[in-house]
Amino acid sequence: MTSFERYDDYIQTRLNDSLDELSRLCAQPSISAQKEGLQQTAQLVAEMLAQRGFATQIFPTAGAPVVFAERSGRNRQKTLLFYNHYDVQPPEPLELWDSPPFEPTLRDGRLYARGVSDDKGHIVSRLFALDALLAVDGELPCNVKFIIEGEEEIGSVNLPAFVREHKDLLAADACIWEFGGVNHQEIPMQYAGLRGICYVELSVQTAAVDAHSGLGGSIFPNAAWRLTWALSTLKDSDERIRIPGFYDNVVPPSERDLAYLEQLPDPAEEYRQHYGVERFVRGLRGGLELKKAEIFEPTCTICGLTAGYQGPGSKTVLPARASAKVDFRLVPNQTPEEVLEKLRTHLDAEGFSDVQITFLGGGPPARTDPQDPFIQLVVNSARQVYGTPMQIVPMSGGSGPNYPFVHDLGLPVATAGLGYPGTQAHAPNENMRVDLYEKHARHMVRVLKTFAT
Amino acid sequence: MTSFERYDDYIQTRLNDSLDELSRLCAQPSISAQKEGLQQTAQLVAEMLAQRGFATQIFPTAGAPVVFAERSGRNRQKTLLFYNHYDVQPPEPLELWDSPPFEPTLRDGRLYARGVSDDKGHIVSRLFALDALLAVDGELPCNVKFIIEGEEEIGSVNLPAFVREHKDLLAADACIWEFGGVNHQEIPMQYAGLRGICYVELSVQTAAVDAHSGLGGSIFPNAAWRLTWALSTLKDSDERIRIPGFYDNVVPPSERDLAYLEQLPDPAEEYRQHYGVERFVRGLRGGLELKKAEIFEPTCTICGLTAGYQGPGSKTVLPARASAKVDFRLVPNQTPEEVLEKLRTHLDAEGFSDVQITFLGGGPPARTDPQDPFIQLVVNSARQVYGTPMQIVPMSGGSGPNYPFVHDLGLPVATAGLGYPGTQAHAPNENMRVDLYEKHARHMVRVLKTFAT
Numbered sequence: 001m002t003s004f005e006r007y008d009d010y011i012q013t014r015l016n017d018s019l020d021e022l023s024r025l026c027a028q029p030s031i032s033a034q035k036e037g038l039q040q041t042a043q044l045v046a047e048m049l050a051q052r053g054f055a056t057q058i059f060p061t062a063g064a065p066v067v068f069a070e071r072s073g074r075n076r077q078k079t080l081l082f083y084n085h086y087d088v089q090p091p092e093p094l095e096l097w098d099s100p101p102f103e104p105t106l107r108d109g110r111l112y113a114r115g116v117s118d119d120k121g122h123i124v125s126r127l128f129a130l131d132a133l134l135a136v137d138g139e140l141p142c143n144v145k146f147i148i149e150g151e152e153e154i155g156s157v158n159l160p161a162f163v164r165e166h167k168d169l170l171a172a173d174a175c176i177w178e179f180g181g182v183n184h185q186e187i188p189m190q191y192a193g194l195r196g197i198c199y200v201e202l203s204v205q206t207a208a209v210d211a212h213s214g215l216g217g218s219i220f221p222n223a224a225w226r227l228t229w230a231l232s233t234l235k236d237s238d239e240r241i242r243i244p245g246f247y248d249n250v251v252p253p254s255e256r257d258l259a260y261l262e263q264l265p266d267p268a269e270e271y272r273q274h275y276g277v278e279r280f281v282r283g284l285r286g287g288l289e290l291k292k293a294e295i296f297e298p299t300c301t302i303c304g305l306t307a308g309y310q311g312p313g314s315k316t317v318l319p320a321r322a323s324a325k326v327d328f329r330l331v332p333n334q335t336p337e338e339v340l341e342k343l344r345t346h347l348d349a350e351g352f353s354d355v356q357i358t359f360l361g362g363g364p365p366a367r368t369d370p371q372d373p374f375i376q377l378v379v380n381s382a383r384q385v386y387g388t389p390m391q392i393v394p395m396s397g398g399s400g401p402n403y404p405f406v407h408d409l410g411l412p413v414a415t416a417g418l419g420y421p422g423t424q425a426h427a428p429n430e431n432m433r434v435d436l437y438e439k440h441a442r443h444m445v446r447v448l449k450t451f452a453t
Numbered sequence: 454m455t456s457f458e459r460y461d462d463y464i465q466t467r468l469n470d471s472l473d474e475l476s477r478l479c480a481q482p483s484i485s486a487q488k489e490g491l492q493q494t495a496q497l498v499a500e501m502l503a504q505r506g507f508a509t510q511i512f513p514t515a516g517a518p519v520v521f522a523e524r525s526g527r528n529r530q531k532t533l534l535f536y537n538h539y540d541v542q543p544p545e546p547l548e549l550w551d552s553p554p555f556e557p558t559l560r561d562g563r564l565y566a567r568g569v570s571d572d573k574g575h576i577v578s579r580l581f582a583l584d585a586l587l588a589v590d591g592e593l594p595c596n597v598k599f600i601i602e603g604e605e606e607i608g609s610v611n612l613p614a615f616v617r618e619h620k621d622l623l624a625a626d627a628c629i630w631e632f633g634g635v636n637h638q639e640i641p642m643q644y645a646g647l648r649g650i651c652y653v654e655l656s657v658q659t660a661a662v663d664a665h666s667g668l669g670g671s672i673f674p675n676a677a678w679r680l681t682w683a684l685s686t687l688k689d690s691d692e693r694i695r696i697p698g699f700y701d702n703v704v705p706p707s708e709r710d711l712a713y714l715e716q717l718p719d720p721a722e723e724y725r726q727h728y729g730v731e732r733f734v735r736g737l738r739g740g741l742e743l744k745k746a747e748i749f750e751p752t753c754t755i756c757g758l759t760a761g762y763q764g765p766g767s768k769t770v771l772p773a774r775a776s777a778k779v780d781f782r783l784v785p786n787q788t789p790e791e792v793l794e795k796l797r798t799h800l801d802a803e804g805f806s807d808v809q810i811t812f813l814g815g816g817p818p819a820r821t822d823p824q825d826p827f828i829q830l831v832v833n834s835a836r837q838v839y840g841t842p843m844q845i846v847p848m849s850g851g852s853g854p855n856y857p858f859v860h861d862l863g864l865p866v867a868t869a870g871l872g873y874p875g876t877q878a879h880a881p882n883e884n885m886r887v888d889l890y891e892k893h894a895r896h897m898v899r900v901l902k903t904f905a906t
Contacts, residue, residue, distance in 0.1 A: 206730070208729025208730075213756055215747070217782050218782070219743060220728065222755060229685060237678075275669070276661025277674065281672060297671045303666055304770070305758040305759060305761065308755065309756050314780070315778070319755070361766075397667045398668070
């Protein structure tokens with residue numbers, strides 16, 4: 001077993017310098033939804049990589065630029081690719097932040113800033129690991145590439161095409177994903193896959209202008225009613241999705257998947273307390289059934305509803321327009337394309353040709369076999385840092401653009417990171433625990449050294 | 454036949470003075486929904502009445518004050534009661550006004566201001582009619598009372614109780630309602646009744662906080678889905694309201710009602726053009742069936758929907774809260790109380806005890822027999838002014854607090870007014886045609902003189 005003492009010492013000694021660098025990156029807003037600061041942040045990230053001797057390129061896309069960087073290492077036969085993103089969620093509502101979102105602030109062992117956990121902390125802690133390797137060894141143990149995009153928070157709309165168009169540039173042997181972290185028992189988690197997503201807006205327009213409800217209530221078509229009726233055909237109150245053929249391509253979890261799920265702690269009580277949910281759907285109470293439903297079932301979620309008057313009190317209006325945001329989470333082997341097609345066919349068949357579907361983004365699910373040697377390497381490298389190997393979650397309930405990495409580049413994709421249950425990603429007071437920042441850098445040192453040999 | 458020449462001359466001569474007075478009243482905001490300027494406007498209206506020799510009182514209520522005024526006239530055996538309101542709709546969206554809503558502006562024979570048509574123009578044109586009578590005769594022909602409330606635009610929530618508690622004060626022989634006007638053929642319309650209304654908010658809360666849709670989509674109850682499913686049980690896409698017993702107390706239109714409807718112009722083409730509605734519900738094409746549905750059927754209208762994310766693009770959120778504004782229009786003999794009770798029973802029976810009902814206001818329908826002598830008097834008094842008697846609509850599709858006037862005070866209630874199809878009540882650029890303002894004053898002179906004899 002390699003001794004990692006000198007790398008760990010470097011990381012311990014230079015921690016404050018690294019946090020300063022992270023703070024500089026977090027002070028730069030990069031809000032993809034609001035198109036704020038994306039060029040500047042791409043430039044800043046590229047400079048940080050260039051300072052480590054990386055050859056960097058900034059590729060324009062139809063949206064935010066993609067930063068690519070590579071540096072060769074001792075073992076030129078092995079290449080590790082890091083996928084990260086430099087964009088962040090909007091900071092609103094600002095009044096709920098205890099310190100300004102773009103003024104990184106250290107309090108009680110935590111660094112607070114928008115994007116500090118998702119995903120800038122991951123970028124800089126990985127650079128920190130490279131710094132330790134370069135300081136101790138004078139070189140990297142293997143080739144390292146970074147692809148850092150700026151549209152992850154708005155659905156990575158341009159990334160899959162970019163990956164497909166740059167297969168040679170991105171060629172590697174394995175990939176470390178952007179996120180990860182410990183659960184509420186301080187055990188690091190390995191998410192060996194992501195559900196897919198198909199996010200749509202359903203909208204109906206029944207007239208040119210709103211009408212007075214006293215006039216039109218009995219005779220005018222009402223957009224809000226059309227939308228309500230259309231939505232109610234998508235899913236029954238028993239949670240079964242009614243779109244014909246929706247479940248056709250679903251691959252159920254394997255025996256091994258279920259064995260992994262069995263090993264995971266029961267999340268029921270944590271969910272009840274954290275979200276104030278009294279009961280789960282379909283009488284689910286917890287245990288394996290809950291864990292299985294959470295990950296291995298596709299969903300149809302209404303994320304938003306909009307129509308007519310929404311202010312205080314009453315207004316007697318008959319809305320001419322209504323819309324809903326609807327998100328389908330997909331499991332292998334469903335695809336957004338098939339869902340869009342089946343959704344259109346279903347709405348037409350149910351008499352809702354007037355309901356328009358606007359595709360707002362998505363991608364198919366993708367998984368890496370948890371038994372893949374690279375996954376096992378990342379899992380076991382965690383032991384010395386966290387006191388335990390990572391616990392394997394066979395797939396995350398969340399989604400991300402991992403499909404082209406798994407299926408176009410053919411890479412095993414492992415997750416690892418500095419998150420924790422209180423990290424508040426996407427929410428006010430997003431923060432990162434400094435101890436987990438340091439641990440993630442130490443973990444990455446071990447992954448790189450082990451991977452290279 | 455009385456000669457009305459001297460009164461008409463007065464009205465013609467003093468028109469500008471009256472419009473100045475109206476402009477002063479319209480320059481005073483009185484927005485009940487925003488609780489702005491209500492005390493001041495009540496005071497201003499009371500002063501305008503006092504200047505005409507009325508004994509005035511301002512009654513506080515739980516909401517906006519009620520102005521009451523009375524002055525006796527030559528025939529002390531006859532009393533006419535005017536019902537009006539001094540509050541107006543919010544002026545927003547301000548950017549769509551061609552002149553500021555509280556800076557009354559005369560353009561092309563129209564006076565533009567928020568409330569100029571609904572309802573301040575009616576108040577001042579009626580005072581103008583009294584001025585003519587006082588100037589020519591030195592006295593009013595009969596006793597005249599005014600009740601002018603400040604909450605009509607927010608459902609007149611305190612008015613029915615006020616009327617019931619002040620029956621002696623409000624005692625009269627007949628009532629002129631706050632609104633009226635000509636149709637697109639310049640024929641003055643007589644609405645001999647109003648549908649009732651029961652306006653509710655339906656809301657569901659399924660958790661303490663929103664969840665990430667990737668996490669909770671398969672296992673957490675979703676407030677937007679609960680609301681959608683609950684709403685879809687209220688009305689089918691064939692427009693039939695499914696609440697058990699909802700239609701039990703509905704009194705169908707009489708043969709005479711249908712005969713009145715037959716005489717009215719077919720509104721289908723006007724609706725198609727003005728509202729951009731391609732087709733009506735249930736295959737209605739126009740004619741008697743459309744006119745009948747518009748007025749004599751109760752409704753269940755979704756006036757608004759709110760849940761989760763409603764901004765541009767996508768946000769993967771599972772909403773903890775969702776709500777809908779729903780307005781039921783009621784026909785004789787339905788009541789808001791029975792609808793609330795049947796709605797609760799229905800939602801419980803359908804498994805939606807988690808859907809809360811908040812009553813936001815309403816009142817039962819009320820009608821006056823179109824053959825009532827007072828209605829006929831108002832209808833026929835119009836002939837000399839408009840060149841035609843009023844056309845009778847047996848009931849309006851709209852609603853208002855006429856029930857306590859009809860059923861508690863026992864009054865025949867007639868409508869008359871200065872509205873027209875382009876009056877833009879409740880909308881930007883609300884306006885009043887000056888020629889119709891003058892005509893309404895002349896009509897009111899004839900009504901009062903005829904009524905008194």
